[in-house]
Amino acid sequence: MRRGGDLQGLAARPATLFARGRFALHEGLRVLARARGVRRVWLPAWLCAPVPEAVVAADLGVAWYDIDEQLAPRLDAIRPVRGDSLLVIHYFGLAQPLSLVRRFCDAHGLALIEDCAHALSCRAEAAGVGTVGDVAVFSPRKQAAVAGGGILVVAEDLAGHVRAPAVGGLGDAREMARLGLMLLERVAFAAGVNVLALKDRLPVIDVTDAAARPMTTATDYGHPPAPSRLVAHALGHVDWEALIRRRRQTYAALAGALARVPTVTLAIPQPPPGSTPLALPLWTAGADRLARALRRRGIEATCWPWGEQPPFDHARFPGAARWLTASVWLPLTAPLSPRRLARYVDAVADAAREQHAHTGARAA
Ligand SMILES: Cc1ncc(COP(=O)(O)O)c(C=O)c1O
Numbered sequence: 061m062r063r064g065g066d067l068q069g070l071a072a073r074p075a076t077l078f079a080r081g082r083f084a085l086h087e088g089l090r091v092l093a094r095a096r097g098v099r100r101v102w103l104p105a106w107l108c109a110p111v112p113e114a115v116v117a118a119d120l121g122v123a124w125y126d127i128d129e130q131l132a133p134r135l136d137a138i139r140p141v142r143g144d145s146l147l148v149i150h151y152f153g154l155a156q157p158l159s160l161v162r163r164f165c166d167a168h169g170l171a172l173i174e175d176c177a178h179a180l181s182c183r184a185e186a187a188g189v190g191t192v193g194d195v196a197v198f199s200p201r202k203q204a205a206v207a208g209g210g211i212l213v214v215a216e217d218l219a220g221h222v223r224a225p226a227v228g229g230l231g232d233a234r235e236m237a238r239l240g241l242m243l244l245e246r247v248a249f250a251a252g253v254n255v256l257a258l259k260d261r262l263p264v265i266d267v268t269d270a271a272a273r274p275m276t277t278a279t280d281y282g283h284p285p286a287p288s289r290l291v292a293h294a295l296g297h298v299d300w301e302a303l304i305r306r307r308r309q310t311y312a313a314l315a316g317a318l319a320r321v322p323t324v325t326l327a328i329p330q331p332p333p334g335s336t337p338l339a340l341p342l343w344t345a346g347a348d349r350l351a352r353a354l355r356r357r358g359i360e361a362t363c364w365p366w367g368e369q370p371p372f373d374h375a376r377f378p379g380a381a382r383w384l385t386a387s388v389w390l391p392l393t394a395p396l397s398p399r400r401l402a403r404y405v406d407a408v409a410d411a412a413r414e415q416h417a418h419t420g421a422r423a424a
Pocket residue numbers: 080081082083107108110111149175177178198199209210266
């Protein structure tokens with residue numbers, strides 16, 4: 061079953077197109093509440109605001125869990141009750157091994173939700189991300205030059221419950237703004253201009269200030285925009301298999317080169333099987349400072365999710381706190397020629413050296 065455009069290349073199971081990932085998640089949760097009696101969702105403490113917002117908007121409760129150094133759920137601290145479900149995030153496309161998690165869910169009667177907003181799979185990968193959960197959600201705009209879109213993938217027995225929105229129009233104002241920015245960025249990038257300083261001063265589209273407004277949302281889940289015809293068309297024209305291959309090669313090349321830089325500590329030197337990495341994580345003291353130093357050098361590094369992180373107790377969730385405060389993510393979206401790879405590594409080494417000198421000086 062395919063609804064709303066050609067999603068065939070992307071998913072190995074029934075897939076439905078929404079305007080954005082959050083609307084796909086909201087619908088997936090509604091389906092789980094209706095078909096499986098889900099009333100609450102366990103969420104990792106390290107996440108961006110749209111995830112808990114979609115849960116709250118679906119009238120479900122939230123419980124929090126911690127993650128470990130490999131980004132996996134700390135299952136030992138999860139105390140499920142009847143009506144619970146578990147949401148796992150494949151952060152930045154690093155595929156979480158799910159066999160243990162699936163067994164835990166089955167043993168406790170939990171529905172499993174795979175948040176694949178940063179991840180990518182394709183039909184050729186029958187056991188890829190998004191194939192284990194009862195529900196999985198993708199956000200293809202983070203992967204390729206498409207202005208929006210969210211994909212809901214569900215287990216066969218849930219497919220009849222999904223309310224598919226009608227595809228129509230060219231997209232809402234956010235999608236048009238994103239399209240315009242994407243084009244401008246591409247032109248600037250091709251001309252060798254670093255637009256990140258300017259971009260960092262612009263309001264970010266779709267972002268909620270999670271610290272100021274925890275668990276409330278400006279998104280109208282009651283009246284989601286229609287998935288745009290333009291996005292549906294674009295999704296059918298991306299060569300996903302080639303993109304997946306390229307990202308894996310880029311991660312390996314960058315990780316290999318950075319492993320030889322003494323001031324850099326790779327957080328995950330080798331991505332788990334099935335990963336399509338969107339970024340490569342480093343451990344560092346003062347992550348925010350390093351990310352900003354990299355952005356000044358034209359590398360769009362992030363301390364995810366920056367202002368979109370809902371507040372949480374760092375002592376209770378030390379794993380999540382470490383990822384939030386001590387990791388920097390290096391982007392992998394652009395293909396790296398050997399020359400560009402060398403320039404990239406030099407820039408990271410330079411920024412990391414500066415960071416080392418700064419933290420060393422502060423410690424002295
Ligand atoms: C982990 C995660 N899940 C879900 C979403 C929602 O995706 P979208 O922005 O397409 O609504 C995002 C992005 O905001 C995300 O980072």
